[in-house]
Amino acid sequence: MIQPDLVELVALRGAAHDIALHARKPVLARLQGAHRSAQRGRGLEFEEVRLYTPGDDARNIDWRVTARRGQAHTKLFREERERPVWIVADLHVGLYFGSRLQLKSALLLRAAAILAWVATMDGDRLGAVISDANNQVSIFPPRSREAGVLPVLEGLVQAQPKQPGEESFNNLNKLLTTLKPLLQPGSLVLVLSDFSALDDNSETLLANISLHNDIRLIGLVDPLEYTGLPDGSYRAGLPGRLWWLDGNRTRRLWQEKWAARKKYVDDMANRLNLPVIRLDTANPVTEALPQLLREPSWQI
CATH class of the missing domain: 3.40.50.410 (von Willebrand factor, type A domain)
Structure with missing residues (x-):
């Protein structure tokens, strides 16, 4: 053989x-990304750093960038699809x-x-x-x-x-x-x-x-x-x-x-x-x- x-x-x-x-998904699910939340866990992927604005989660402050630039910056993440x-x-x-x-x-x-x-x-x-x-x-x-x-x-x-x-x-x-x-x-x-x-x-x-x-x-x-x-x-x-x-x-x-x-x-x-x-x-x-x-x- x-x-x-x-x-x-x-x-x-x-x-x-x-x-x-x-599974095949409805239109809304397809617009939101490749997979719906039936998964048991989902990661977050780093996307960019921008200036901190009121209301941002303080836990996401990028202290290295903040110290280097003299202004508070926060990390932004996107859901990993x-x-x-x-x-x-x-x-x-x-x-x-x-x-x-x-x-x-x-x-x-x-x-x-x-x-x-x-x-x-x-x-x-x-x-x-x-x-x-x-x-x-x-x-x-x-x-x-x-x-x-x-x-x-x-x-x-x-x-x-x-x-x-x-x-x-x-x-x-x-x-x-x-x-x-x-x-x-x-x-x-x-x-x-x-x-x-x-x-x-x-x-x-x-x-x-x-x-x-x-x-x-x-x-x-x-x-x-x-x-x-x-x-x-x-x-x-x-x-x-x-x-x-x-x-x-x-x-x-x-x-x-x-x-x-x-x-x-x-x-x-x-x-x-x-x-x-x-x-x-x-x-x-x-x-x-x-x-x-x-x-x-x-x-x-």
């Missing part, structure tokens, strides 16, 4: 047109797997690229934390327009697993731990993972982050995971550690394990009131993701 390159991810900008990560959108890309080595159209890692890259373009076309600032197959985390601070998108896309291409390998099972928690101190209240956090390593620590981290930010979960699945092997015998495993599996004999237990894992993720999402969608390797992401983004639970 072909792994995405930077050219393909840049071209996915076309798939981002006519979709959004936030660019929301930080963070992509959390859990590119662990287990995503080097796919039985249909694409690898799970390729599905993650393509979905992340569309989400990145949607965010910047909405006027948001894009940032990312990306883990690779070696459990190394790269940080991309939020930036606007192409200056925010292109480094993230390059980071995704470089981090995608190139071959099977041993799982570390702590990539997701390491990503969330890295992200938490970087967040500005009111950020939107998009977590892309197959959530195979989700545990109690993950839930605690997600709960803490969701106190002052919006989180959306994007789960990656492959048909073989939820249907099990077809009839017949198959060799499975890693190089040097291969064994035979019988499709008919293992299918029931296989499907039970998958159902339990899915339930664990769904129960956690329900407890934290986090919207979750799933993307399947059997479906082109350019068709599946735009439709899912239009669902009411994803409109912020």
Whole structure:
């Protein structure tokens, strides 16, 4: 299967047109700025210094300028309208797997690229934390327009697993731990993972982050995971550690394990009131993701 390159991810900008990560707003809200106050926090951005006039907030007096010019000056601020959108890309080595159209890692890259373009076309600032197959985390601070998108896309291409390998099972928690101190209240956090390593620590981290930010979960699945092997015998495993599996004999237990894992993720999402969608390797992401983004639970 072909792994995405930077050219393909840049071209996915076309798939981002006519979709959004936030709800469509009435005219008044659009006149006031790019986002309404549904965010849990909002920053103020310094704009200019002018002479102090009666009625100005004394707390905003710029004492350095006042001392230099001999007259009281005050700082003016404008409300910051660019929301930080963070992509959390859990590119662990287990995503080097796919039985249909694409690898799970390729599905993650393509979905992340569309989400990145949607965010910047909405006027948001894009940032990312990306883990690779070696459990190394790269940080991309939020930036606007192409200056925010292109480094993230390059980071995704470089981090995608190139071959099977041993799982570390702590990539997701390491990503969330890295992200938490970087967040500005009111950020939107998009977590892309197959959530195979989700545990109690993950839930605690997600709960803490969701106190002052919006989180959306994007789960990656492959048909073989939820249907099990077809009839017949198959060799499975890693190089040097291969064994035979019988499709008919293992299918029931296989499907039970998958159902339990899915339930664990769904129960956690329900407890934290986090919207979750799933993307399947059997479906082109350019068709599946735009439709899912239009669902009411994803409109912020």
